[in-house]
Amino acid sequence: MSSGDKSIVIVARFLMVLALCWSGFYAVQAEAQSIYYRYPGPDGTVVIDTSVPPDAVPRGYDIIRLDGTVVKTIAPKLSEAERKARELEFGIEEARAAADAKTRKWDESLLLRYSNTQDIDVAKKRALNDIKVRISILKSNLSVIKQQVYSNQAEAAELERRGHKVPSELTDTLASLRRELTTTEQHITARQEELEQVATNYERDKARFADLQEQVELRRHYYAKPKK
Known part of the structure; x- marks a missing residue:
């Protein structure tokens, strides 16, 4: 070769x-x-196969490669009781998060508006006085309306006593005055309820602000303390 x-x-x-x-x-x-499936067997053992039996699907499984790396995990199917428990847990967590966010917003608002609890007392007094003035005006209007009702009723009664027909204009005026009387009374009741609610809200703000001040003081003392 x-x-x-x-x-x-x-x-x-x-x-x-x-x-x-x-x-x-x-x-x-x-x-x-190559893709394989890893799933729990009925006796609790771990099975690796090229497919997942239908009865094993609800228990959940992993899609893996030959080297053991996980491609995807399919979570176990929850029972109705487990699903409801999970939804309840999520609902509680969401409600707690919403409450925390609301509290943070409230705290920020208090710290921006007030320097001390005396500021809150002043704001409370001003707000309550404003409502009391409105109640006073409503009561004055109520007194005037009542006098008009009494006057128109007396006029209608006198006409009837004399055998005269009560004019429709007078009847309509009386009906309108009574409606106005009811509306004004409702407004007075609403303002009185508002008075109580506003007072309660300011006292709540005052208590929360005092608590925030105390927390600030505790942090100040802690960080001002010499470290050993």
């Missing part, structure tokens, strides 16, 4: 070995990319 032929044989063998190596590499890669 000539040297040229030998070279051709060597090259051919080299290419064959290289082809085999690449073929093995791709086979390993393909095998590594």
Whole structure:
């Protein structure tokens, strides 16, 4: 065999070995990319297979590669009781988060509006006085309306006593005055309830502000204390 032929044989063998190596590499890669399923068996053991039996699906499973890396996890299906318990838990967490957010907003508002509890007392007094003035005006209007009702009723009664027909205009006026009387009384009641609610709200703000001040003082003393 000539040297040229030998070279051709060597090259051919080299290419064959290289082809085999690449073929093995791709086979390993393909095998590594294969998908398997890992799920709990009915007896609590862990099963790895190429598919998940229908009866095992509700228990949840992992989609994995041959090297054990997890591609995706399918959570177990919850029972109706578990689902309701989870929804209740989430609802409680959401309500707690909403309450915390509301409290933070309230605290920020108090600290922006007031410097001390005396400021709250002044604001409370001013707000209550404003409501009391409105109640006083409503009561004055109520007194005037009542006098008009009494006057119109007396006029209608006198006409009837004399045997005269009460004019429709007078009847309509009386009906309108009575409606106005009822509305004014309702407004007075609403303002009185508002008076009590506003007083309660300011006292609540005052108590919360005092608590915030106390927390600030405690932090100040803590950070001012020399560290050993």
